[in-house]
Amino acid sequence: NAGVTQTPKFRVLKTGQSMTLLCAQDMNHEYMYWYRQDPGMGLRLIHYSVGEGTTAKGEVPDGYNVSRLKKQNFLLGLESAAPSQTSVYFCASSYGLRTGLGDTQYFGPGTRLTVL
Amino acid sequence: AQSVTQPDIHITVSEGASLELRCNYSYGATPYLFWYVQSPGQGLQLLLKYFSGDTLVQGIKGFEAEFKRSQSSFNLRKPSVHWSDAAEYFCAVEVNNQGGKLIFGQGTELSVKP
Numbered sequence: 001n002a003g004v005t006q007t008p009k010f011r012v013l014k015t016g017q018s019m020t021l022l023c024a025q026d027m028n029h030e031y032m033y034w035y036r037q038d039p040g041m042g043l044r045l046i047h048y049s050v051g052e053g054t055t056a057k058g059e060v061p062d063g064y065n066v067s068r069l070k071k072q073n074f075l076l077g078l079e080s081a082a083p084s085q086t087s088v089y090f091c092a093s094s095y096g097l098r099t100g101l102g103d104t105q106y107f108g109p110g111t112r113l114t115v116l
Numbered sequence: 117a118q119s120v121t122q123p124d125i126h127i128t129v130s131e132g133a134s135l136e137l138r139c140n141y142s143y144g145a146t147p148y149l150f151w152y153v154q155s156p157g158q159g160l161q162l163l164l165k166y167f168s169g170d171t172l173v174q175g176i177k178g179f180e181a182e183f184k185r186s187q188s189s190f191n192l193r194k195p196s197v198h199w200s201d202a203a204e205y206f207c208a209v210e211v212n213n214q215g216g217k218l219i220f221g222q223g224t225e226l227s228v229k230p
Contacts, residue, residue: 042220107159
């Protein structure tokens with residue numbers, strides 16, 4: 001099992017450009033998450049999904065969109081990148097217990113994005 | 117609103133010494149608490165979690181944590197630190213009934229002196 005994989009690992013964008021980050025998991029997990037990590041701020045949830053075809057906003061959703069067309073994939077889109085979106089982005093997935101309580105999240109290796 | 121505070125941004129300990137990383141949470145209901153570790157350039161890995169029962173929980177790599185409701189704390193401990201424990205440690209609380217959402221603390225970076 002590859003676990004959670006993220007593509008690409010690094011990316012540099014110019015302000016206003018768009019891009020899509022891909023997250024894939026091979027554990028048949030129901031729930032998937034996108035976080036951003038900034039120095040001194042821990043991880044903050046951008047968007048999440050509790051199943052194929054469903055998405056929901058997290059703490060910091062502005063400027064991002066997501067899609068979960070297939071159970072194993074969760075895409076994060078930046079339509080018009082801004083320097084404030086320079087960050088390390090992590091995807092995670094979890095089995096998705098019925099109540100979503102106490103479930104372990106499995107993280108990908110991260111994508112380092114720089115917006116100039 | 118739920119929140120997690122890790123008061124120590126950076127801690128340095130000598131190899132073989134004991135370790136305690138502090139975590140305080142603010143949450144109205146019974147908390148579901150986690151400790152994750154992040155090695156340099158890597159994603160996060162679960163060390164341990166608490167959601168009921170015995171307030172002292174054991175995790176991987178020789179770590180343990182104690183839940184103290186009266187102090188709203190979930191501190192991580194290890195009796196003897198190894199150089200390979202140098203990493204960043206995150207405490208998190210799960211938000212009930214919201215798809216497993218986690219609120220993370222700011223993280224504590226651990227350095228280990230030889």
